[in-house]
Amino acid sequence: MKTNIKKLFAEAMKDQKAIFGDDLYDSVEVKIEQLESFDNATSLEELNNLICNCQKCELGKTRTKFVFGVGNPNADAMLIGEAPGADEDKQGEPFVGRAGKLLNDILIAIKFKREDVFIANTLKCRPPNNRDPHPLEMETCRPYLDKQIELIKPKVILCLGRIAASQIIGGKLALAKMRGEVFDLNGIKVMATYHPAALLRNPGWKKGCWEDVQKFRKLYDELTGK
Ligand code: SF4
Numbered sequence: 044m045k046t047n048i049k050k051l052f053a054e055a056m057k058d059q060k061a062i063f064g065d066d067l068y069d070s071v072e073v074k075i076e077q078l079e080s081f082d083n084a085t086s087l088e089e090l091n092n093l094i095c096n097c098q099k100c101e102l103g104k105t106r107t108k109f110v111f112g113v114g115n116p117n118a119d120a121m122l123i124g125e126a127p128g129a130d131e132d133k134q135g136e137p138f139v140g141r142a143g144k145l146l147n148d149i150l151i152a153i154k155f156k157r158e159d160v161f162i163a164n165t166l167k168c169r170p171p172n173n174r175d176p177h178p179l180e181m182e183t184c185r186p187y188l189d190k191q192i193e194l195i196k197p198k199v200i201l202c203l204g205r206i207a208a209s210q211i212i213g214g215k216l217a218l219a220k221m222r223g224e225v226f227d228l229n230g231i232k233v234m235a236t237y238h239p240a241a242l243l244r245n246p247g248w249k250k251g252c253w254e255d256v257q258k259f260r261k262l263y264d265e266l267t268g269k
Contacts, residue, residue, distance in 0.1 A: 080093060081093040085194075090191065094109075094187055097167065099183050100183045101180070103168055107132045110135055110136065110164060110168070112137060112161060114159075114162050115159055115161055117196075118197055119199065119266070120160045120199050120259075120263050121160065121161045122203060123164065123165060123188070123202050123207045124207055124238060125204050126165065126168070127164060127168065127169040128169065128240070142239040142243060153259070165184065165185070165206065165210045166180060166181065167184060175206065176206060198231065199262055201233075201234050201256070201259050202221075203235075204237060205218040208235035212226045222236055222251065223254070225262060234259050236252050236255035236259070237255075
């Protein structure tokens with residue numbers, strides 16, 4: 044995969060060099076090397092610096108801000124949503140706006156502060172008009188999320204919504220079948236519940252979410268001894 048990407052970039056750079064000369068050719072090459080070396084990052088800050096200019100999929104062209112994620116870099120609990128929305132795209136932070144406020148309230152209800160956990164999305168750039176991410180976009184961006192998980196080393200992950208749950212848990216299960224169950228991701232326990240934006244549209248789902256997050260908190264307490 045890396046070889047193919049490098050080959051494609053190398054071909055593109057030859058064209059750039061022919062048109063714009065050596066200065067641009069060199070700067071493009073530096074950016075490509077940064078992207079390719081993200082897997083060697085040893086901290087979230089370093090990872091963010093290496094990938095924040097990513098243009099590996101089409102969403103890089105339409106985003107306003109790259110949305111890396113926010114929170115405690117050593118968190119035992121990680122929350123993963125789908126992709127930035129309009130507010131997140133403007134501010135460069137996941138889960139702001141009405142859905143973010145609801146998520147904060149949910150966290151407080153289970154005795155977490157937002158800064159206790161790490162919050163990220165499966166995609167770092169906003170799909171136009173909040174459409175569902177395309178499979179190729181998910182696949183292209185996934186290594187960044189995997190690297191975040193590797194660096195943070197959470198004990199538990201809560202997937203917020205169908206897209207994040209199917210990406211992290213895998214398989215073709217409906218969200219209804221994943222909710223309430225505990226899955227394993229390379230030794231990390233994973234649960235799923237509704238996306239806060241879906242709860243805003245469907246307030247009747249809040250009761251189910253409350254049951255899910257209470258189970259999540261219980262699992263967190265068991266695994267961390269807190
Ligand atoms: S969505 Fe991910 S892969 Fe696509 S441009 Fe943004 S960071 Fe890169």
